Amino acid sequence: MDFTYDDEQQALREAVRGLLATTYADHETRRRTVADEPGFDRALWGRLAEMGILGLPFSEDDGGVGAGPVEIGIVCQELGRVLAPEPFLASVVHAGGLVASLGLAEQRADLLGRLSAGEVVLAAADTSPGGRWASRADGVRASVSDGTWTLDGVADPVVGGESADVLVVTAALPDGGTGVFVVAADDVSRTGYAAADLTRAASVTFDGSAATPLGEAGRDAGPSIATISDLTRIMGANQALGVMQSQVRATTDYLKSRKQFGVTLNAFQALTFRAADMYVELELAHSMVDWATMTIAGGDRDVVADAADRVGLQIARSGRHIGQEAIQLHGGIGMTAEYAVGVGTAHLEVLDQWLGNGPHHLRRLAERVTDHDLVEAI
């Protein structure tokens, strides 16, 4: 049992932090980047590929680096710290995760190889309009005729879907169950939009779109879809942790520098106590994130599913607390789009509503409350 990062992990963090700092040294750059096509920095994406970051989760046979969950989590935390809009979570962790888990060897080598090299961007289309975190597809239907598969229906929100080259789509199979398909972006129509945190998503319409089954055609992929969602939930929590760390730091710095009534704000105990409570929430979230990330290495689906719910609930609670207090303790400046703190609060909310919010995870945990006596940490 060990909660410390080893030297290599520490070096990875430094390297990613250093690279991101060259692009997102200030919030203004992020603002300009999200306002422009494609909503992230392609040059930075290319450098992430060169560093091997985009191939971290994938095996060397598939063109990746074969790193573990802790390393992937480190990258997500660093992206979160600067609110980087690059679609690492959507493209590499989520869509790439589906390909790695379900794809045939050639599909993996092709798609993951090109993804790792920064040549294609993937996006996972797994949510129907009004849908809520289901591993069963209902918004998109798959049909097969003469061995050729096509898809019909709408997926929305597709995070990172506006500029993705390839979509990884969950669709209801003709004989029941949910399959996963690869669709070229040229074969769909899509409408892009900005989410509350100004990262890009899309509404994607499939109208007889040509689709290639990922893995064995016609087989139900429900359990794998659920597991990849759980992994993405945990990595999303890593990203949220990075956001919260920045918010707590920004808030304490602000209390030390902002003057009102002739003194810096940290003269007011009502405020320093609230900062202390933010720190408590941050530490609790940090512990849960590290723990949930570590459960992945054990390879037990049920354990990971449980960890995803637990960290999801914790992040929802801590994120609301820290995100709201960060704005409140900054006063008016926290409300502005030009200041990172409030945008961080928007990002936390987008992550949660995309990957699973507090009530969702709480409901699932509540259903299982009688399955155990004590919750075992180790």
Add this chain to the structure above:
Amino acid sequence: MQLELSQTDREFRDRMRETFTTKVPQEIRDTVLEGRHLTRDQIVESQQALNAEGLAVPHWPVEWGGQDWTDLQRHLWHEEMQRAGVPIPLAFNASMIGPVIAQFGSEEQKERFLAKTANLDIWWSQGFSEPDAGSDLASLRTTAVRDGDDWVVNGQKTWTTLGQHGDWIFTLVRTDTEVKKQAGISMLLIDMTDPGVEVRPIELIDGGYEVNEVWFSDVRVPGDLLVGEPGGGWTIAKFLLGNERVGVAPVGATKRALATLKTTAADQLDDPLVRARIAELENDLLALELTALRVVAHSSDGEPHPASSVLKLRGTVLQQAVSELALDLAGPASLASRAEDDSPQEGWARRTAPTYLNLRKASIYGGSNEIQRQIISRTILGL
């Protein structure tokens, strides 16, 4: 980063589980698990059983009965003990005065007190707080004036937990009124049977008598019972209070209490609101336990990690929250808390109101939760 316990630590945990459940009488453990009150004799019996196994004071120096364990092993010891319903060794002895004497005491004091303190042959009380010195402990006014080789003590301590059982009391007293308030404080060990010591009980809101006032009128204390140097009491107090903060969040016991509610109030578990409250608390406790493990992993040289304030703050809040849930689950049955033993209401339900009321103390003592916020905002956040 790695989650599994090593083979050694797993065996260690199994050994703890085995020892706790076989060496400490079932009746004592049931009393703890059901949230009933322990008698003085039960507390002594339990600690002596642990001490016989070398498990009462593992965090002391090895030469005085401690164990050469890792921080993680100490954590496992603490958690498994609570899980098994074994009473935690009396904090005043095991976590407070024992480590103080081992660190600051004279050889003579060590020989005289440490073994008996570990074995609870001496029951210690903590005489720090006074009516006008609570959070601002350094403003204390009980005085000790030199007279030949002795000190003559006058004044009043209060909130002395279980002082009615106390054999000895470790006190902070003012030995110098001329200097800065912290610099004039010393620690004196006082035999509670000495003439001039008087213990008066205080009734608390749960109807119990666990705290007392302790009055000192011209109590003569031999000079060799001062710990460390005259004027060194404040340094010792800070050392002691730092240790107190670490041990004070009973995560294991709170987890156990919550799990027990799932059995005692099983008939209410089809209520989704009840399930949600339990699930939320279980998650909060998991986050806290993991934080304790992280803090343990980072604490060096036995210095408390500043984040131990997080454990105290959050641990007491969750301890209180579980007691609130218990009270809500008990409902009208909780009114019968002071009914006779033949009450038709279930025992667990009758205990919920006093327990809820009693546990309000947890966020006041051991450095109130406001003081913990102050430590976090100053020491950690630099505010």
